[in-house]
Amino acid sequence: MLKLTVTRLIGALPNVIGVVIVTFLLTRALPGDPAAYFAGPAATQEAIDQIRAHLGLDKSLAHQFAWYLKDLARGDLGNSLSTGQPVLKELTSRLPASLELTLCGLVLACSIAIPLGVLAATRPGSWADHLCRMLATAGVSLPTFFTGLLLAYIFYYLLGWAPSPLGRLDVSFSAPPPITGLYLVDSLIARDFELFMACAKQLVLPSVTLGLFVMAPLMRMTRASMLGVLSSDFIRTARASGLSRAKVLYAYAFRNALLPVVTTLGMVFSFLLGSNVLVEKVFAWPGIGSYVIEALVASDYAPVQGFVLTMALLYVLLNLSIDILYGVIDPRVSVEA
């Protein structure tokens, strides 16, 4: 197990290096003179030169890269132009909001997609199968931002069931004391159930929007791999041995069918982290996605780079944990590694 983890960690290193190089190149690809850009429109030539020297832009590219790595090692992602705050600080303060939303979306998607996929595979041609196929094709065709708006219109404006789709919490409530930064968890820790319900209500629409989008690949994969497993020899043997239907389905078939589903989780996370940005904009969710959009609109450069780097590292980390999880579920993998 430990050996597997270490092998995977080493395997992820080239990706981390690649990510850092690409982000570095993106920071240096700014159109025009980055020094003049960072100095702002009213800067004098002297100030621009000073900033150029400060950023190391007068040195060679290799030298700049070393400089960049040194800054990264110190956790310095630069300062935001519009707020003047260090980017790293702002990102970490906003990350819990995004995590809460992403996790809720993922849990929602899994809890609908996996059972429905299993149901579709056990009864091919039934209503569940058709529903599954329809949802899978429709799900990947829905622009996330459009679904979000549509849900807000129906459930907030027409039906009035959802609270106003702005932010994490209604203005009449104040945020729970921050412990984990996840409002749902924090409000439970503070034993404030009214607050918990208010947070949950605010979360429903954005996480449904997010969940709908990632449900499709999960459902497709569950159905396909379950179909494959159900027609295999060991399931026939299990049935012939007189095991109960539930035992065959859950203990033997489902566990084996789960493996390819875990592999698709990587792709699912790529979708999730990307569409998270769009959903945050639609619902004015104060996470890192809306932070980066504000920065983009203001042509504020450092936050965008910090965001891209953070997301990429997070994604590499997620893929790494999926790999390790894979080893836990499937003992054959760790033997081979």
Next chain:
Amino acid sequence: MDTTAALQGAALKTAPGLRDTLRHVRYVATENPVTLGAFVLFFAFVALAVCGPWLTPYDPLASDTAAALQPPSHAHWFGTDALGRDILSRIMVAARLDFGIAISAVFASFFVGSVLGSIAGFHGGWSDRVIGRISDTIMAFPLFVLAMGIVAALGNTVANIVLATAIINLPFYIRVARAEVNVRRNMGYVEAARLAGNSDLRTLAVHVFPNVLPPMMVQISLNMGWAILNAAGLSFIGLGVRPPDAEWGVMVAEGATYIISGEWWVALFPGAVLMLAVFCFNLLGDGLRDMLDPRMRT
């Protein structure tokens, strides 16, 4: 006399080919009506993209503040936006831009991806390792986030949206091309072509690559919907297409502020058309895949 005979011979030769193709098309169409519907829809969208600007009932950029935020009516089928512009006209004009972005991005990644993937799959060795590393590095990013970063870094233009979309789709084409070429590189007909004195490049381009095209076509049509979604998503957050220009994502973004106060038509119609276009491509992709490779049917 001789030439007519030759022509007749040629006609005789091609006639069954044509008939076969027609029969195949009919078979595909009757086999799966959904694919047929997707094809019809696709051609309708292409027609809209080509002729859209000449068919619009109003000038898509002309604002008329007296008629701002009108609900759908006989005069304005899809209503008007906050500046009184006709939404139907804007949607029709936008088709060209949206399809233009998606098609050029997908073809750029198809072209570059096929070349890189074929080289990697055909030669193996260090070229395979370098190209594999490039595609792994792209895949190490959440793709939409990478696209955002690229557009933000290179500048906020439509050309950069195309470039960003092409880059994030590149790994998929490289993978397909590499795998398909790799399987075929030692096949009998490739050996034969090589023994007949064809250079490596010629063997690859003339003998191997045409056989790789069918799976690549499936990848293209599956990818097209995603490319449109991606471009619309980027312009929704304010990258690429500048507001006065009509684009489906920008139009949804413009309508977003009004949907909460009940003016649903501003965002709904462009969003629905966008959805329909992506849906059409996905159905088309599924249909093509079923046609070309029944094993992958899920």
